[in-house]
Amino acid sequence: VSxxxxxxxxxxxxxxxxxxxxxxxxxxxxxxxxxxxxDDERGLALCDDEGVHASIETALVAPVIPGDRxxxxxxxxxFHLTRDGGQG
Amino acid sequence: xxxxxxxxxxxxxxxxxxxxxxxxxxxxxxxxxxxxGGHTHAIYKYGLDDMLPxxxxxxxxxxxxxxxxxxxRVDDGIAVAQNDGVIFTCFGDMLRVPGSEGSLxxxxxxxxxxxxxxxxxxxxxxxxxxxxxxxxxxxxxxxTTAPSTALTLKRARTEGVxxxxxxxxHVTIVPPLRALLESPDLRLDGFIGPGHVSxxxxxxxxxxxxxxxxxxxxxxxFEPLDVMQAIVxxxxxxxxxxxxxxxxxxxxxxxxxxxxALEVMAEVFELRPHFEWRGLGFISHSGLKLSAAYSDLxxxxxxxxxxxxxxxxxxxxxxxxxxxVIKPWECKVFGSGxxxxxxxxxxxxxxxxxxxxxxxxxxxxxxxxVV
Numbered sequence: 001v002s003x004x005x006x007x008x009x010x011x012x013x014x015x016x017x018x019x020x021x022x023x024x025x026x027x028x029x030x031x032x033x034x035x036x037x038x039d040d041e042r043g044l045a046l047c048d049d050e051g052v053h054a055s056i057e058t059a060l061v062a063p064v065i066p067g068d069r070x071x072x073x074x075x076x077x078x079f080h081l082t083r084d085g086g087q088g
Numbered sequence: 089x090x091x092x093x094x095x096x097x098x099x100x101x102x103x104x105x106x107x108x109x110x111x112x113x114x115x116x117x118x119x120x121x122x123x124x125g126g127h128t129h130a131i132y133k134y135g136l137d138d139m140l141p142x143x144x145x146x147x148x149x150x151x152x153x154x155x156x157x158x159x160x161r162v163d164d165g166i167a168v169a170q171n172d173g174v175i176f177t178c179f180g181d182m183l184r185v186p187g188s189e190g191s192l193x194x195x196x197x198x199x200x201x202x203x204x205x206x207x208x209x210x211x212x213x214x215x216x217x218x219x220x221x222x223x224x225x226x227x228x229x230x231x232t233t234a235p236s237t238a239l240t241l242k243r244a245r246t247e248g249v250x251x252x253x254x255x256x257x258h259v260t261i262v263p264p265l266r267a268l269l270e271s272p273d274l275r276l277d278g279f280i281g282p283g284h285v286s287x288x289x290x291x292x293x294x295x296x297x298x299x300x301x302x303x304x305x306x307x308x309x310f311e312p313l314d315v316m317q318a319i320v321x322x323x324x325x326x327x328x329x330x331x332x333x334x335x336x337x338x339x340x341x342x343x344x345x346x347x348x349a350l351e352v353m354a355e356v357f358e359l360r361p362h363f364e365w366r367g368l369g370f371i372s373h374s375g376l377k378l379s380a381a382y383s384d385l386x387x388x389x390x391x392x393x394x395x396x397x398x399x400x401x402x403x404x405x406x407x408x409x410x411x412x413v414i415k416p417w418e419c420k421v422f423g424s425g426x427x428x429x430x431x432x433x434x435x436x437x438x439x440x441x442x443x444x445x446x447x448x449x450x451x452x453x454x455x456x457x458v459v
Contacts (some may be wrong), residue, residue, distance in 0.1 A: 026286050026419075028124060028125065028126045028151070028153065028229070028283075028285065028440070029229065029284070029310070030232075030283075030284045030287070030310075030340065035221020044245075055209065057239050057243075058241075058349065059207060059239055059293070059352070060235060060239075060348045071284075071287070071340055072206065073180075073232050073233065073236065073284060074206070074207045074229070074232075074233045074236040074237075075206060075208065075209045075210065075236055076207070076209075076235060076236035076239060077206070078232065078235070078284065078287050078288060078346060078349065079287050079340045081340070083341055084305075084342070085340065
């Protein structure tokens with residue numbers, strides 16, 4: 001998946017929402033997501049969580065490449081699971 | 089297999105329950121506080137408290153970002169949202185938090201343009217899509233969420249988005265923990281430390297808990313086995329006479345935290361002299377505001393904010409719940425006057441709130457026990 005083909009999706013909004021079970025943003029949840037495409041110039045990545053796509057800030061964990069797994073909270077990747085994830 | 093499946097294994101859970109049983113001294117009562125609302129939610133959702141011996145008590149701490157927002161702050165948000173031309177944005181749970189004259193959701197029904205967003209980046213995107221409107225993001229949350237707001241403010245500055253501002257109600261986790269440890273009406277034996285807050289701040293900020301107060305703490309993840317293992321770690325420290333910061337969640341919590349996140353927070357925010365917490369009152373240096381360099385993007389500078397302190401409803405005992413002094417079901421209005429559908433107090437709003445978590449997952453078991 002190239003960055004160019006997904007640029008429009010990067011600008012389309014998070015596509016992720018709170019559900020009736022809980023609010024993943026308010027709840028300090030971290031959601032593991034897989035990088036589909038990157039826009040390094042803008043510091044964004046198009047990420048996937050089981051079919052739900054979101055545009056994610058990557059400044060805290062860069063560099064990222066497609067296929068990387070990131071821990072995402074409130075639209076921002078807070079931890080690079082592929083590169084730094086331990087087994088603790 | 090998802091990232092989490094291996095942390096929900098029932099057999100391993102039962103083994104950890106057995107280990108907990110082997111570590112407790114008969115006749116001794118253990119009172120452990122789970123700091124984070126995410127842990128409270130996991131404990132009730134998976135029935136973890138039912139797997140513990142009766143002398144291990146879990147006390148629910150102040151780590152639900154929605155539950156600690158005082159009514160006056162909601163009123164401030166509504167006042168900003170009612171300005172002509174404003175699109176007011178916030179996270180989902182914040183919409184239902186009661187202010188003195190209703191919630192943001194009720195203000196929306198009355199005509200204010202209030203929208204739920206998943207991230208501050210979504211709010212910035214709205215600003216770019218609506219250049220003739222003022223878009224305000226109501227920022228709440230602990231250190232997990234604050235970097236996201238900080239990065240969005242930097243992005244707004246870089247991209248020259250002038251019609252975007254932030255009403256900052258971010259809070260920090262250490263000051264309320266210190267306030268709780270100083271509280272005379274609460275005796276705790278140890279802490280289950282917050283997971284994703286620690287991904288950002290690291291384990292180091294919690295060293296004061298063993299150093300100054302002689303209590304053990306284990307930073308924990310949010311899956312059932314994470315929480316159970318953290319309880320084992322705390323009880324083992326107590327059994328061995330140790331007291332230190334242990335990191336059960338090392339798979340995503342580096343000891344030093346995320347240095348880039350800490351840097352961007354230091355650039356964009358500064359500590360308020362004091363900030364009001366629901367039920368806990370004013371706590372020094374516990375809230376964040378925008379730094380002078382970003383004051384032009386501060387909604388409280390751009391709009392008039394009442395800033396009036398509003399007392400909690402008399403019937404509501406959220407403060408005592410947040411301090412762990414009473415259990416959710418011991419509140420006078422729990423499940424009767426106050427329900428997730430019609431909350432009086434903030435602890436019943438967010439499912440990470442102790443009252444809502446208990447109402448949703450534990451209420452009927454408790455009723456059986458009482459009968």
